[in-house]
Amino acid sequence: MASIARSALSFARPVKATNTNSLSFSPVRKGNAFLRMQPVPMRFAACCAAKKDTVDKVCEIVKKQLALADDTEVSGASKFSELGADSLDTVEIVMGLEEEFKISVEESSAQSIATVEDAAELIDKLVAEK
Incomplete structure (x- = not known):
């Protein structure tokens, strides 16, 4: 209807x-x-997925920052909290992303990042704005 x-x-x-x-x-x-x-x-069919290579790099950085085992699966849908990250870990992840991609993430944007995909989408947006 x-x-x-x-x-x-x-x-x-x-x-x-x-x-x-x-x-x-x-x-x-x-x-x-x-x-x-x-x-x-079509206004309701918009989709903004991050680039696959960006998601892959973010996954690597998250695994490194959280010292996760090599067999731990990290994907775009992975939530930082489910991977054992606390607020300090999340700040360190964001700092690692800033360094890797040579970007600057504002605090308000950083607080909205909950998943690897969220981080990758934000990175793609910030890199495109450069």
Whole structure:
């Protein structure tokens, strides 16, 4: 079930779109009113994944900073807290990332990093802004 408010769409349950360029609807008749929907840009399908090599480098740095065993699996979805990192460890990880990628992470941005993917996305953004 979809509802329309101004130019936005909201869906009661997840919708899988097959066309990533636009979304269109067939004409609908409700009572005496005839509604025709125009194509709408896909605003809800945006995805901002970090580059794979950035994620891999972040994984290496996290493993090194936390002194994790070589067989410990660290991926983009890995949360620092689940890997045993406390707040000081997280600060040291951010410092290691700043040094490796030659960037500067603001404290407010650093506090929003919870996963390897979060860190990699932030790094990609900061490197692109350089």
